[in-house]
Amino acid sequence: MQTATKSLENDHVHIIRLIDVMEHITHTENPEIEHIETIVKIIRSFADGLHHAKEENIFFPLLGERGFSSTQGPVAVMLHEHVEGRNYVKGIADSISLYKSGDKSALRDIYRNMKGYSELLRNHISKENNILFKMADKVLSISDQNNLLSRFAEVEKNHVMPPSSKNYPEQIHDLVSFYNL
Numbered sequence: 001m002q003t004a005t006k007s008l009e010n011d012h013v014h015i016i017r018l019i020d021v022m023e024h025i026t027h028t029e030n031p032e033i034e035h036i037e038t039i040v041k042i043i044r045s046f047a048d049g050l051h052h053a054k055e056e057n058i059f060f061p062l063l064g065e066r067g068f069s070s071t072q073g074p075v076a077v078m079l080h081e082h083v084e085g086r087n088y089v090k091g092i093a094d095s096i097s098l099y100k101s102g103d104k105s106a107l108r109d110i111y112r113n114m115k116g117y118s119e120l121l122r123n124h125i126s127k128e129n130n131i132l133f134k135m136a137d138k139v140l141s142i143s144d145q146n147n148l149l150s151r152f153a154e155v156e157k158n159h160v161m162p163p164s165s166k167n168y169p170e171q172i173h174d175l176v177s178f179y180n181l
Contacts, residue, residue, distance in 0.1 A: 001142075001145075002149065003137065003140075003145045003149070004059060004136075004140070004144075004145050004148030004149050004152060005133035005136055005137055005140075005145075007148075007149060007152055008051070008054065008055065008059065008128070008133065009128075009129055009133065011046075011047075011050075011051040011054075012051075012125045012128070012129060014046070014168060014169050014172050015046075015047050015051065015121060015125065016121075016122070016125060017172050017173075017176055017181075018039060018042060018043070018047070018172050018175070019117075019118045019121055019122060020176065020181050021035075021039065021172070021175045021176060021179055021181060022039060022114045022117065022118050023114075023115070023118050024179050024181060025039075025111075025114065025179070026111040026114050026115055026118075031107070031110075033096065033099060033100065035175060035178070036092065036096060036110060036114075037096060038171065038175065039092075039114075039175070040089060040092055040093050040096070041162055042168055042171055042172065043085075043089050043117075044089060045161065045162050045168070046168040047085075047121075048082070048085070048086060048089070049159070050155070050156065050159050050168075052082050053155060054151075054152050054155055055078070055082075056079065056082065057155075058148060058151045058152065058155065059136075059148060060075050060078070060079065062140070062144060062147075062148065063075055063136055063139075066136075066139045066140065066144075067139065068135075068136075068139075074127070074131060074132045074135065075132070077127070078124065078127070078128060078132060081120060081124045084120055085117055085120055085121060085124070088113045088114075088116045088117035088120065089113075089117060091109060091112075091113035091116075092110055092113040092114055092117070094109075095107075095109040095110040095113065096110060
């Protein structure tokens with residue numbers, strides 16, 4: 001049976017592949033800055049704009065109705081880490097602007113923020129997959145799971161993708177292929 005938590009874990013597979021690309025890029029001297037810009041767009045639109053939106057607007061509130069606190073415990077930690085992730089992505093984007101305007105030292109800040117985001121998200125995803133989602137599966141009924149899946153599908157259907165001919169997994173796959181990962 002497909003569950004809401006399994007659906008969120010499926011998103012994580014793609015996010016981890018994007019993190020693999022980020023980590024690889026941080027070991028290059030002369031990065032393809034357009035790839036880093038693409039990564040920022042994918043994070044903002046997919047990882048944060050779609051995936052975190054499903055968690056923050058649908059999944060976590062239902063967990064709240066089932067007894068999970070949003071001010072302490074696992075949900076509170078996840079929400080805090082979402083904010084931390086956004087701060088890293090802002091740092092990457094701001095540093096890209098500096099880099100493109102000629103400040104080559106900004107690459108150090110791009111990489112520092114990419115590494116911070118990568119480490120944060122690897123740990124974050126591990127906590128969600130191995131702790132929070134297992135706890136959620138114990139308290140969510142089949143009806144809850146089906147309702148969540150239906151609401152996730154609605155969010156995905158109404159999500160406006162940035163102009164591109166490819167969906168997020170395809171865009172990530174293209175980056176993975178470019179770097180032979």
